[in-house]
Amino acid sequence: MAQCTEPSTSIGANGELKKPRKVAVITGITGQVHGILRRSSSFNTGRIEHLYQNPQTHTEGKDGITGGHMKLHYGDLTDSTCLVKIINQVKPTEIYNLGAQSHVKISFELAEYTANVDGVGTLRLLDAIKTCGLTNSVKFYQASTSELYGKVQEIPQKETTPFYPRSPYGAAKLYAYWIVVNFREAYNLFAVNGILFNHESPRRGANFVTRKISRSVAKIHLGQLESFSLGNLDSKRDWGHAKDYVEAMWLMLQQEEPEDLVIATGEVHSVREFVEKSFKHVGKTIVWEGKDENEVGRCQETGVIHVKVDSKYYRPTEVEYLQGDSTKALTKLGWKAKITFEELVKEMVDADIHLMKNNPNA
Numbered sequence: 001m002a003q004c005t006e007p008s009t010s011i012g013a014n015g016e017l018k019k020p021r022k023v024a025v026i027t028g029i030t031g032q033v034h035g036i037l038r039r040s041s042s043f044n045t046g047r048i049e050h051l052y053q054n055p056q057t058h059t060e061g062k063d064g065i066t067g068g069h070m071k072l073h074y075g076d077l078t079d080s081t082c083l084v085k086i087i088n089q090v091k092p093t094e095i096y097n098l099g100a101q102s103h104v105k106i107s108f109e110l111a112e113y114t115a116n117v118d119g120v121g122t123l124r125l126l127d128a129i130k131t132c133g134l135t136n137s138v139k140f141y142q143a144s145t146s147e148l149y150g151k152v153q154e155i156p157q158k159e160t161t162p163f164y165p166r167s168p169y170g171a172a173k174l175y176a177y178w179i180v181v182n183f184r185e186a187y188n189l190f191a192v193n194g195i196l197f198n199h200e201s202p203r204r205g206a207n208f209v210t211r212k213i214s215r216s217v218a219k220i221h222l223g224q225l226e227s228f229s230l231g232n233l234d235s236k237r238d239w240g241h242a243k244d245y246v247e248a249m250w251l252m253l254q255q256e257e258p259e260d261l262v263i264a265t266g267e268v269h270s271v272r273e274f275v276e277k278s279f280k281h282v283g284k285t286i287v288w289e290g291k292d293e294n295e296v297g298r299c300q301e302t303g304v305i306h307v308k309v310d311s312k313y314y315r316p317t318e319v320e321y322l323q324g325d326s327t328k329a330l331t332k333l334g335w336k337a338k339i340t341f342e343e344l345v346k347e348m349v350d351a352d353i354h355l356m357k358n359n360p361n362a
Contacts, residue, residue: 022093023090023092023094024095025086025087025096026095027096027099027125077121077122078116078120080124080128083124083125083128084132087129087132091132091137092138093137094138094139095138095139095140095141096141096253097143099117099121100121101113101169102169103169103205103207103208104147104169104315106207107168107172108167108168108316114168118172119172119176122175125140126189129189130187130189135187135188136188138189138190139253140191141194141252142176142192142193142194144177145196146195146196146198146322146324147165147169147319148163148165148174148177148195150163150166151166152164152322156324157262157324158327159195159261159262166315166317167319170319184258192258192259194260194261195261196245196249197240198210198239199239199244200240202347202351203242209271210274210348213228213271214348217278218282218349218353221284222353224356226306227308228307228308229313230271230307230308230313231271231310231312231315232313234320235270235318235319235320235321236268236270236320236321236322236323237322238265238267238322239269239274240264240344241338241339241343241344248261248329248333251334255332255333261326262325263324264324264325264326265326265337265341266324266325266337268322268323269341277341277342278345278348279299281349284299284306285299286298286306292309293309293311294309295309296308
């Protein structure tokens with residue numbers, strides 16, 4: 001859990017009133033954007049090292065990116081006591097709940113844990129705000145998800161589209177969505193759900209499909225790997241860049257009135273296309289042969305098979321097609337995705353090539 005602060009209100013040299021102090025608590029500080037800092041026997045802050053004042057010594061303080069201050073707190077969304085203690089100590093003005101067990105396929109194996117963290121964990125955080133008497137002073141952002149739509153009831157999906165989750169992860173996030181709405185209506189808490197469609201970056205976890213592809217393509221390009229396996233190649237997703245989506249999160253908490261919004265690019269691409277674009281960036285053309293579990297992706301230039309299909313990566317209930325309509329976000333926030341799908345793929349592949357050159361075992 002991270003605490004980020006801006007300077008307190010003060011009078012400037014010319015007598016102007018400077019902006020009031022803002023304090024943000026972010027669960028999930030070790031995640032793709034920020035995630036909850038759970039106790040671990042090894043350092044689990046690799047994806048936020050650039051935010052340390054001194055990355056070599058993991059020294060907190062003023063970060064080298066924004067100039068703001070970052071302080072880490074040990075905490076867990078399964079522990080009500082620690083959440084109350086941290087929120088009471090920090091007394092934040094903004095809370096971004098980005099902490100979760102967020103891997104959809106793994107949620108089928110860890111269904112109870114996923115419900116505990118993603119669903120009830122959100123309730124614990126909201127209850128902590130109420131217990132600390134901060135319902136009138138804090139703004140709360142909940143990281144909701146396009147997985148709520150699951151077996152989609154309309155295309156594209158917008159704020160009024162009925163939910164139909166198809167995984168324990170989606171079901172847990174559905175509870176979290178509605179408990180946020182309930183606290184907003186029952187206690188007049190400024191609380192919003194950002195229904196974010198898939199957002200990626202070079203900091204995405206290695207076991208997520210986009211990062212698995214970019215890592216594997218980088219290793220193949222460098223001669224460190226010959227092939228890798230994927231599940232459903234024809235799943236279609238609305239992929240955007242996490243950098244754009246974090247801006248939308250922040251904008252949602254700067255509004256006068258709380259409102260749930262869909263955040264998406266509106267473009268749809270398949271897993272297969274992500275593979276093709278990634279290989280194309282390193283000068284390889286993938287040709288597909290076979291069907292279903294026997295399908296392979298062969299390099300046209302060398303004849304080598306680089307991609308295979310393995311049924312162990314299939315979900316028990318698949319989500320085939322997700323496409324968001326963020327018209328309301330454009331109207332309300334003036335927000336629109338800036339980074340294109342092609343730019344995202346290139347950035348991820350380039351970052352992993354750089355990573356694997358320096359550390360082939362990364």
